[in-house]
Amino acid sequence: MAIKKIAIGGISTECSSYSPLHQNKDDFTCIRGQELLDLVGFPFLEHGISPLPLFFNKSVPGGPIEKQYFDQIKDQFISEINSLGKLDGILLLMHGAMYVEGINDPEGEWMGSVRKAVGPECIISVSYDLHGQITDKIINNIDAFAAFKTAPHIDVQETYQRSASMLVTAINDNLRPIVLWSSIPVLVSGEMSSTFVEPCKTIYESLDQYNEINGVLDCNLLVGYVWADTERATASSVVTCTNERAGSEVCKKIAKAYWSSRKDLKSDMKTGSIFEALAWLKSEFSIIADSGDNPTAGGVGDRADVLEAFLEHRIDHSLFAGIASKTAYEELKKGDSFNLGGTYGGGGPELKLKADSVYFKNQCAIVKISKTTIIISKLRRPFHYLKDFHELDINLDDFKILVVKSGYLSPELQSLSTPSFMALTEGSVNQNLVGIENKYRNKKIYPFEDFDDYLPLVSNGKSKVT
Ligand SMILES: [Zn+2]
Numbered sequence: 001m002a003i004k005k006i007a008i009g010g011i012s013t014e015c016s017s018y019s020p021l022h023q024n025k026d027d028f029t030c031i032r033g034q035e036l037l038d039l040v041g042f043p044f045l046e047h048g049i050s051p052l053p054l055f056f057n058k059s060v061p062g063g064p065i066e067k068q069y070f071d072q073i074k075d076q077f078i079s080e081i082n083s084l085g086k087l088d089g090i091l092l093l094m095h096g097a098m099y100v101e102g103i104n105d106p107e108g109e110w111m112g113s114v115r116k117a118v119g120p121e122c123i124i125s126v127s128y129d130l131h132g133q134i135t136d137k138i139i140n141n142i143d144a145f146a147a148f149k150t151a152p153h154i155d156v157q158e159t160y161q162r163s164a165s166m167l168v169t170a171i172n173d174n175l176r177p178i179v180l181w182s183s184i185p186v187l188v189s190g191e192m193s194s195t196f197v198e199p200c201k202t203i204y205e206s207l208d209q210y211n212e213i214n215g216v217l218d219c220n221l222l223v224g225y226v227w228a229d230t231e232r233a234t235a236s237s238v239v240t241c242t243n244e245r246a247g248s249e250v251c252k253k254i255a256k257a258y259w260s261s262r263k264d265l266k267s268d269m270k271t272g273s274i275f276e277a278l279a280w281l282k283s284e285f286s287i288i289a290d291s292g293d294n295p296t297a298g299g300v301g302d303r304a305d306v307l308e309a310f311l312e313h314r315i316d317h318s319l320f321a322g323i324a325s326k327t328a329y330e331e332l333k334k335g336d337s338f339n340l341g342g343t344y345g346g347g348g349p350e351l352k353l354k355a356d357s358v359y360f361k362n363q364c365a366i367v368k369i370s371k372t373t374i375i376i377s378k379l380r381r382p383f384h385y386l387k388d389f390h391e392l393d394i395n396l397d398d399f400k401i402l403v404v405k406s407g408y409l410s411p412e413l414q415s416l417s418t419p420s421f422m423a424l425t426e427g428s429v430n431q432n433l434v435g436i437e438n439k440y441r442n443k444k445i446y447p448f449e450d451f452d453d454y455l456p457l458v459s460n461g462k463s464k465v466t
Contacts, residue, residue, distance in 0.1 A: 004171050006044065006089040007081055008036060009054030011073065011110065014131060015099035016227040016298030018436065019063030019428035020345040021380075025073070027059040040091065041157055042164035049088070049168055054080045056093050060380055061298040063099075063428065070100045074110055081117045089123040089167045090114060092142075093160060096132015097225035105232055108137030115141040123176070125167035127160050129153070131190055131225045134181050134236040140461030143170060144240045145179045147220040149204050150195050152411055166217055166240060177217055177240050180247045180465055182255040182456040184235040185445045186223075186262045189431055190297065191407040191422065193223040197268040199261035206257065210250045215243025221254050226436075227298055227429050233441050237456070248458045248465045255456035262446050269408060269422040271431070274309045277423040281315070281401065286419040289406040292427030293346060294382075299429040300324070300346030301380045301405050306423060307340070308349045310372060310403070317400040321383035322364065322375035329378040332358050332365045344380065346427060361392050373399070384410035407431070 013023065031039060036053040044051040057073060081087070092114065098106040114124060125144035130151055139145075146162035148155055170177055195204045203221060210219040218240040224233060237254035241247025269289065270280065277288050288306065295301035301324040310318055324344055331338040332355060341350040355367045363378040375383070375392065383389070383404055389396055396402060396416075404413065407429070409420055424431045433447055443449055458465045 004049045004088040007052045007054050007087055008091045009056050010093035011057045012095035013059040014061035014097040014298050015064050016428040017099050017229045021063040021300050022066050023062045024066045024069040028057040031056045040160045042161050047168045065100045067100050067102055078113050078117045087118050087122050088171050092126045095129040099228045105135045108135045111138055111141040123170045125163045127163040130222050133232050135232050136461045139179050139181050144177045145238050146218045151190050179240050180251045180458050180460055181236050181238045182251045182458045184255045184258050186235045187226045187445050188265045189226055191267045192265040199264045203257050215246035216241045229440050231440050251458045252456045259454050271422045271424055274423050277421050280421050282419045288403045289422045290425050291407045291422050292425035292430045294405050294407045294429050295380050296382045297429040299427045300344050302344040302346040303348035304341030304351050305348045305425055306403055316371035318372050319399040320374040320403045322377040324377050324380040326378050328376050329365050386412050
């Protein structure tokens with residue numbers, strides 16, 4: 001028997017429609033070849049399947065993707081698929097929260113084009129972020145689906161492997177799974193729906209139990225992405241199954257569980273304004289998350305609101321990690337005066353500053369102004385790992401306060417077990433949800449509207465399923 005062939009690839013980013021910073025090819029890194037196979041880490045050959053890596057393009061979340069770039073990269077993906085000849089399957093690695101002006105459903109367009117290219121027989125298995133969006137068009141074009149079950153995400157490769165495993169089984173056992181979904185009219189931030197705290201902890205744990213039901217393969221809850229004002233924005237339950245009736249039952253149960261918990265969705269961190277954050281400051285080492293400008297959720301990462309407040313109130317021994325500003329980085333290469341704030345388009349106060357000392361490492365300028373240290377990064381980037389500080393020769397023990405551009409803290413920062421506070425700051429990913437612009441979203445979504453009459457409807461992408 002001829003060896004079966006599958007392709008692997010996709011595109012992953014999260015786009016705030018509130019960000020002024022458009023994404024194009026310069027924002028994406030491209031993973032190809034063996035590196036892409038290693039990223040998935042699934043032993044396809046042991047199952048008699050030859051995996052053919054295409055490309056996986058990934059960016060730090062940001063603003064809308066330029067339509068020209070989206071069209072071009074999608075066309076390139078399709079032409080690479082076409083160059084492989086007949087495929088038995090494809091593993092699509094997607095995030096699910098792209099926003100492209102003029103395209104209602106970019107992932108739906110992507111998957112629709114893939115389906116057209118590979119034909120109706122080819123099995124399409126998808127891996128997704130739980131902050132992704134689902135539509136009938138997406139579901140109608142795919143055969144298997146698995147999304148992350150942790151946020152912060154610590155099961156990325158496991159999720160790729162769940163999708164890979166369903167793909168391999170479908171090809172080798174000659175079966176065609178069904179994907180069902182149900183929209184849930186709830187949209188909250190990732191910070192309010194961490195899977196490590198209730199109510200989501202219990203709901204996500206229940207997904208593994210539902211997977212044990214006969215005829216059910218893989219159960220998912222997607223909280224969706226709140227900072228894109230689009231028609232398709234919603235939370236959803238998604239179930240891959242071989243028995244439509246069993247799958248539909250579970251899909252409704254997951255949807256109901258999330259809906260019933262909606263009023264318990266709250267941030268597990270202490271929250272408040274910048275000034276409440278200043279009043280909260282502890283004598284021991286503590287962390288403040290500047291959440292409205294968090295680049296890993298789609299914020300720009302260049303705002304200086306918190307820095308301005310700290311400098312005004314002369315709060316010493318603080319470390320800002322970091323503020324993105326290519327222009328400030330270049331000014332500091334020439335002298336000690338520099339301007340900070342809003343230089344990438346994120347807005348907020350503009351500060352004229354003078355460095356007492358500065359050194360450069362890893363495309364960052366590490367600036368000292370009196371007893372405040374600021375990491376100015378040339379590029380937009382998070383500081384989520386302890387190695388990010390070590391690499392810049394920064395010892396956190398030298399500081400009393402760390403200010404990061406973040407929502408909920410990354411697992412490594414959380415592991416410091418230090419008091420933390422989420423400042424509800426301005427920016428493209430403002431956590432004050434009821435205040436954000438809401439022109440295109442379905443208005444009947446909690447918390448934008450509070451209502452009680454919701455009954456989950458299940459769809460297979462083509463029609464309603466009972
Ligand atoms: Zn996510």
